[in-house]
Amino acid sequence: MTVEKGLADIVAAQTAISDIDGKLGKLWYVGYSIDDLAQHSTFEEVVFLLQNRRLPTQGELDDLTEKMVNDREAAEFLQDLMPTLAKQTSPMSMLRTSVSAASAYDPDGWDQSPEANYRKAIRLISVMPTLIASYDRHRQGLEPVEPNPKLPHAANFLYMLSGEEPSQEAARAFDTQFILYADHTMNASTFTARVVASTLSDMHSAVTAAIAALKGPLHGGANELAMRMILDIAEVDRAERYVKDLFARGEKIMGFGHRVYRRVDDPRATILRLITREVGEHLGELRWYEIAETVEKVVFQEKGLRPNVDFYAGVLLYYLGLEIDLFTPMFAAARASGWTAHIREQYADNRIIRPDSEYIGPRDQTYVPIEERDQEVAS
Numbered sequence: 001m002t003v004e005k006g007l008a009d010i011v012a013a014q015t016a017i018s019d020i021d022g023k024l025g026k027l028w029y030v031g032y033s034i035d036d037l038a039q040h041s042t043f044e045e046v047v048f049l050l051q052n053r054r055l056p057t058q059g060e061l062d063d064l065t066e067k068m069v070n071d072r073e074a075a076e077f078l079q080d081l082m083p084t085l086a087k088q089t090s091p092m093s094m095l096r097t098s099v100s101a102a103s104a105y106d107p108d109g110w111d112q113s114p115e116a117n118y119r120k121a122i123r124l125i126s127v128m129p130t131l132i133a134s135y136d137r138h139r140q141g142l143e144p145v146e147p148n149p150k151l152p153h154a155a156n157f158l159y160m161l162s163g164e165e166p167s168q169e170a171a172r173a174f175d176t177q178f179i180l181y182a183d184h185t186m187n188a189s190t191f192t193a194r195v196v197a198s199t200l201s202d203m204h205s206a207v208t209a210a211i212a213a214l215k216g217p218l219h220g221g222a223n224e225l226a227m228r229m230i231l232d233i234a235e236v237d238r239a240e241r242y243v244k245d246l247f248a249r250g251e252k253i254m255g256f257g258h259r260v261y262r263r264v265d266d267p268r269a270t271i272l273r274l275i276t277r278e279v280g281e282h283l284g285e286l287r288w289y290e291i292a293e294t295v296e297k298v299v300f301q302e303k304g305l306r307p308n309v310d311f312y313a314g315v316l317l318y319y320l321g322l323e324i325d326l327f328t329p330m331f332a333a334a335r336a337s338g339w340t341a342h343i344r345e346q347y348a349d350n351r352i353i354r355p356d357s358e359y360i361g362p363r364d365q366t367y368v369p370i371e372e373r374d375q376e377v378a379s
Ligand code: COA
Pocket: 006, 217, 218, 219, 220, 222, 251, 252, 253, 254, 255, 256, 257, 258, 259, 260, 303, 305, 308, 309, 310
């Protein structure tokens, strides 16, 4: 028996949704390169692609866009719950709780048919930005902003956060970030979603579990921590010392390293680096980008590590005006498109995911009645 700690290199499923070449630094959704999709596509089109495994015709895209617009509003129960969640929980806990609660109000109820699951997937993708924006408005003591049916998914998210229509540049940058976060093969949260789906549990439960997995700093939480580090560095000429001190203390630098992209750039980071610079230039505030670029150089010199998707994603979201603790929820809102596609793929050809383990504890122990045991606490 061989044990692969962290399940590295274990193929846990066959999928037709996305593919990575970790040596070449390439990522494809349904065979389309992420570079092409980032340049030419929209998030709505990518949602169609991931869910249907082909690009839509104009009519199909219009139809999906209309569905997504109609599904933006949160159930009344969630709207009522939000002021309490805004007071009591972190944004990721709010999202996990709200998505779980949304199951009780889904019009398809416990219907597990493929058609119902498709509708549930689109509803979840559509409503997540509304939940996040409404939470953010409540915690600032502001009224939530109604979704604007004229705006695309990503632009509407920015609009619901600030109450102002974003510039074309900001809307496009945010839309691209949605595309880049949409799917990434068998990452920890997608695997979690598929494990839950493989027990034939429902769509909302599988997405709730995926949000819980994404919450951790080794997965989605890295974009927030990377930006907090950059803010803490504060000045470009402090970056080198700061990074070297972190390494000297044996600490990890968030937003660097990747299980799959070892000796090449994460292709999403390459695109985000470029967009972040453009947005920084547009805003006349390149400082955060320049600190990030210096950190990247020093980390590479010192450890040979390259940035992953989360590093520049954090800086870009900061430039776009998101609160830092909304970075991971935004990631979840985008990744919901991939999670739900994987969950539906799992349902379509299911076998319960149940790996093995290697037992390393003691064997053949003799049971001692409690009154005869030493008082000593074992550990
Ligand atoms: N900072 C410092 N050292 C790092 C590092 C980082 N961000 N990422 C990896 N390393 C080091 C590890 O300590 C390890 O060193 P060692 O061989 O001396 O023990 C080596 O690089 C290999 O990394 P490993 O932990 O085996 O990689 P993994 O595949 O198990 O983990 C990550 C991958 C992404 C979890 C890991 O790189 C990490 O924790 N990165 C920071 C968090 C992050 O950005 N997550 C977002 C992922 S998209």
